[in-house]
Amino acid sequence: EAGREVATSRCPTCSWPSLSFLEDPEKLKNQATMCFFLFLSVKDMLADGMVFGDMYFDWEWPVLAWCLAASVVLPQIMTWCFLMSASMSHWDDLLAVIVAPGVGCVAFVVLSLYQQPVWMQEVALGLICCSVMPIYNFSKGIKTGKPPLSSGATWWEVAEGLIEAPFSGVLTLYAALLTHQAPSWTFALSVIFSCLSTSCAAHKLNTLGETVGLVDFVVGTLKQLPDVAFRILFLATMAFLTRPFGNGSDDELRSNQCYVAIAFAVSELAANSLLLTMQTKMGPAVNCLFSFAMLI
Numbered sequence: 001e002a003g004r005e006v007a008t009s010r011c012p013t014c015s016w017p018s019l020s021f022l023e024d025p026e027k028l029k030n031q032a033t034m035c036f037f038l039f040l041s042v043k044d045m046l047a048d049g050m051v052f053g054d055m056y057f058d059w060e061w062p063v064l065a066w067c068l069a070a071s072v073v074l075p076q077i078m079t080w081c082f083l084m085s086a087s088m089s090h091w092d093d094l095l096a097v098i099v100a101p102g103v104g105c106v107a108f109v110v111l112s113l114y115q116q117p118v119w120m121q122e123v124a125l126g127l128i129c130c131s132v133m134p135i136y137n138f139s140k141g142i143k144t145g146k147p148p149l150s151s152g153a154t155w156w157e158v159a160e161g162l163i164e165a166p167f168s169g170v171l172t173l174y175a176a177l178l179t180h181q182a183p184s185w186t187f188a189l190s191v192i193f194s195c196l197s198t199s200c201a202a203h204k205l206n207t208l209g210e211t212v213g214l215v216d217f218v219v220g221t222l223k224q225l226p227d228v229a230f231r232i233l234f235l236a237t238m239a240f241l242t243r244p245f246g247n248g249s250d251d252e253l254r255s256n257q258c259y260v261a262i263a264f265a266v267s268e269l270a271a272n273s274l275l276l277t278m279q280t281k282m283g284p285a286v287n288c289l290f291s292f293a294m295l296i
Contacts, residue, residue, distance in 0.1 A: 030145030040197050041134040047190035048168050049126025071167035072129045079159040081285040096132045104128035161201020166296035169194030173236035199224040
């Protein structure tokens with residue numbers, strides 16, 4: 001206090017640095033949590049984009065690569081439909097979802113037609129797996145520490161973690177198994193971040209509407225992690241072991257023909273939808289979103 005008085009007396013125009021951000025530790029904790037979720041989302045998207053390029057060019061699995069891209073983009077469109085049915089979203093949110101994938105698709109087609117370098121085409125493919133929604137929601141809520149409820153930001157995070165992350169994790173791990181060698185660092189990072197994102201989203205959904213401390217959040221996420229990792233490993237391994245076998249190199253060329261795993265996922269999706277329909281009355285968009293979220 002004495003130092004503050006001396007400083008202001010010597011320099012009247014100077015003001016003491018404001019430490020107001022320390023006066024509300026709850027707000028600071030919420031802002032840190034938002035930064036953590038943004039970091040996970042961005043890293044997960046970047047990892048998926050790199051895996052997309054590796055699948056398409058290095059391993060020449062175009063069908064599997066586009067399935068990975070679909071597992072990233074379609075859940076966001078499903079979330080937008082869900083929020084629109086609840087009057088919690090607008091058309092500009094849909095634009096935020098499709099602008100990066102749309103630009104990526106156009107850029108990839110143009111670069112392919114003009115036979116530009118492969119690394120430029122890989123960048124375009126990586127852009128398809130990106131979305132500005134996490135950054136958009138982050139910018140609207142970072143000042144207060146809580147994203148506006150009207151934007152449905154929490155549901156975007158939950159849907160990204162419970163649908164997009166686990167599906168991309170299963171496809172990435174399946175592709176890594178098909179290489180018959182140790183996974184590259186891009187594949188490994190993608191699977192790790194998918195497991196973390198799914199665990200965080202699962203805990204966040206379980207504690208929706210509750211005030212959860214930082215320690216409880218970390219502990220709850222770690223408790224979810226083994227179940228999530230086992231589920232992703234189970235689905236990827238089942239797809240690998242039940243696929244049609246080829247002869248030599250032809251085995252890898254038939255990587256997209258995992259019929260048993262697809263039938264299992266579709267049957268479980270139908271069972272989830274029927275269970276939700278029997279328990280409560282909900283619209284098609286809500287039913288579809290929760291049915292997919294219950295798969296992992």
